[in-house]
Amino acid sequence: MDNNTHTADVARPAVTRRSVLLDFLGSMNLAITILVIIAIASVIGTVLKQNQPYTDYIIKFGPFWHEFFLSLNLYDIYSSIWFLALLVSLVMSLSACIFRNTPTMLQEMRNFRLNSKIKSLGTIEGAKSWVIDDVETTEKNVARFFEVNGYKVRRKQHDDRIIVAGMRGRWNRLGYVFAHLGIIVLLVGGVMDSTIDISLRESLGLSQIDNESVFVKDMPKISQLQPGDLLSFRGNVSIAEGQTANFTLLRIREGSLVQYLPFAIKLKDFRVEHYSSGQPKSFESDLVIIDKDRDVTFEQTIAVNHPLQYRGYTIYQASFGDGGSELKFKVWPFYDAKLRTLDVEGVVHGERVLETLSGPLTIEVIDFKKYNVRPAMQGDPKGKKFVNDGSSVVFKVRNSSGIAKEYINYMSPLKQNGGYVFVSGLRNSPSEAYRYLHIPADDKFTVERFMKFHALMNNTERAQQIATKTVSQVLKNAPDGDKYKQNIVTTMMELLDRFNYGGYAAIENHVRKAAIPEDQKSKMREAYRKVLNTILQALYMDVLQAEGVDIHKPISEQQQGFYLAALDALRQIPLYGTPFYAQLTDFTHVESSGLSIAKLPGKNVFYLGCIMSIIGIFLLLYLSHQRLWAVFYKNESGQDTLLVAGSGNRNVADFRQHFQLLMEKLSRVVGEPKNI
């Protein structure tokens, strides 16, 4: 700080309670303590994931710690009362410091200290003294010298001395004020834009969050907000292509409030653009703003990083999803010998009920994605980084007891192990991973052959025919063939039945339960395997023949591959959980754009505060408030003497160097200094 001890001839102010409080609030120790506590409190919010559903916390921490954290409001820590209190104390500390110091700062900026005493200036480190001849010329030269070196100069004549005082870098003082005032301003802006008004409305009973309604139109009046009810908010809304919305949803803890807007937003079109690698490149929405109050309608396209601003509201492109795509399914029954398929239409977010032998099943269509881009596996032959698995639909199948299974079906066959398969994933709950059924595609890239194959397995009559024919052929040349023929056919049909309804596991179970010695069991397994394989192959041949394939010639490698893949799929069908495969055959894609809408009137206040702080910080750190004094007086011996001293309020070491340099240069003008 300044070496201003020579001006300390000020009467000490009375020590009042008010001044003690002010001293405490404006004290450096308090300020630094508050800064550190805010830092530590902020850390907690980064380590503990904020605003998660309470169930997550209960699972993670157990009920005791959950209650404890909840009581401290650690889940929404930055909006908690005590964090707010910390910020308020920061504001108070800053205000106290500004209140106490601004008058002094401004005073310092104006005061050239023209009343300094010779003695006190003489004690300043580095001060130099000269004996001079011509006071008038030297005074002019010294003043000019100060100016040339960037100092503003003032002069004052006293009875016993003339003082020429220089000053530069006074804006450092303003930097001090700006830096601290700026923080207060930005905090005010931040509070204006915080959720404090929502909390206020809630505690006054004016608003209540809704966590029950499914549709916005069902939300009660107390969960609705009209334009102007809140000073600021940030909400989200999803609009499907062609639809209009005049509200946004504010997610608060486990529920929501609906905030109505003074205008309507219509989504004309939504686009996702992709890089050639398949990664998303940009999301864009063509919006129409319809403002009935002001009779204004206009169109604008928004994209990520390019929001729309209107009447103080800002509309951002945040996300996207399905807006109710219209889908066509072909439902293939399992366990129906006649393979009676059904063409069903569905819409995303809608549901259809299908009557089945096991009772009514509801298909709830959850989501549709036109593209599924994922990172390519290592060694992708095309060297691509990403592959597109095509379109997919996610739906739930719910039985009359209310239990649902979730499926994800891909529309196009995907390449796997040299062949193409239709992928259908199943999971019983969202926390599980999908388990997949891979239905091999036939030569025409459809599921038909597989479905026919499986249907044939269920066609007892025909299967029996084929079994009998096959066994006859095999046993043609065997002695006693006829005796065993019936047995084998019966066994074959049994195995087929078990395999159909339980896969290999059912057969294995049967073997385990069989009342024969252990060592015989492996033989039994082996025999069963052969028999099952025989009938399955025979059935397969029948299917191929129906397609028009000449089964007397060896079948192609593809057709062999199909058989092996089909076996794998067949054994999984019992685990599929639903007696049909819903194949996605067509879609009309309706996209929805996820918009984020914000009204943040405090934004400009916040930015003003930021700019003030930045200017203040740079002024404070890079300008040093420096003073020079040149005193002309007559010393004890009556000689005309010049005394020059200087001080700077920052970087004392640097100033010392700078002052020394100045003195060397000054010596070229007024001569060699004498020792004081």
Add this chain to the structure above:
Amino acid sequence: MSVTEDAIHDELKRDSFVKKLSLFDWFFAVSLIVAAGYAYQLYSYLMDGYEVAILFGTAASLVALGWWWKATRLFMVAVAAVSLLSVILYAPAIQTLVERGMDSRDAIATLANLDDKVNSKFLFKYFLSSTSAIMWMSALFIMATLIYFFHLATRSEYAGKVATAMTWTATVMGFVGLMVRWRESYLISSEVGHIPVSNLYEVFILFSVITALIYLYYEGRYKTKAMGGFVLMVISAAIGFLLWYHFNKGAHEIAPLVPALKSYWMKIHVPANFIGYGAFALAAMLGMFFLFIEHAKSPKLSNQIVAQILIFVITLLSFLASVGADSFAVVAKNLGLTILIGGGFWVLGFGIVRGMRAIGSDNLPKLEMLDDVMHKSIALGFGFFTIATVLGAAWAAEAWGGYWSWDPKETWALIVWLNYAAWLHMRLMKGLRGTPLAWWSVVGLLITTFAFVGVNIFLSGLHAYGEL
């Protein structure tokens, strides 16, 4: 000194800064403006209003930088010359390969491929591709670190000059690497092209060159090379990570930007942040230097205890960062490795103290000087870090709908800011000096590093652009 008419006249005439500028100063300024104008002509179709403002604003700032810190003029000319050489030679070379049926990304990789004897080109393999420039930068920084230490130990002026020259060259090559990488990204396709400050790999290069530049400024200003070894240690650590990231994770591949990063804000928010990080890292290393010198002169138990605690904390954190494997064997291996590294720090520290005692405190820099540079560096870092945080808030407002979301990265930026605000208050207002501030400066680096990479590794949020 005798007083002469001439002398008086000299001292009393108003010096104009402009008059003091040399011919080179003007040549430099004009070249920069012309270059900016040319760039504008070529690429204005790709730039919006803000980016044009950034282009010319950068040109003006670089002119100011060159006029104020004269050494950077030649530096910038060197970077421009080498980068341009590479850029000019790249296009026809790639064209040749593309005509032969390669796609542009493969062409770039081929030209620089050390194993491909047919299609690769010597100049690209060894100098001009961005990867080779970065390898040069890496090697030179590491060598410079060692030679700076040698200079500190032996006070060999020649060694000092070599180290400084290496550091300048490394910085040139680093910037060349970034410039050429910028160009390469556009050569792959204009969709992919972007300024190379978008992921962890690119910003580690930026960090290294910015820290080096800040160091070189103070080296020139204080006319001493004694600080080089310590400061370059943190740069070498960054280089170590960079090389691991390059060779083990293939992170040097140029990838297109995710939609959220496609903004002019990236051009100003990220570099400003790294001036902050670089300055803080430099201050931390000087703090470390300070403490070692002090400890070598007069060991204090309190210092030793704090040092042990710090080494333990760093070791623990690096262990936690590397854990994530399921098998016990891998965890045990990680534990062993981190204990080894922690032990290595301990041994290194021991060696440094011994070395300093051998050098003798008369030949080591004065503690007041280190304290002074540390303070100036933190002031610089704080100023730019504040700007960077505000720019980040403005960008968030444009992209995500709110200038402050208490996102972990944002919050940790605030924590870093609060930390250094407290540091500066302690120094400027409470007059604190020396040992406690040096420790604080070192701890500050831990906080800064956590905000820089720790958040990406341990925490999640909107900011996950630099994941390992």
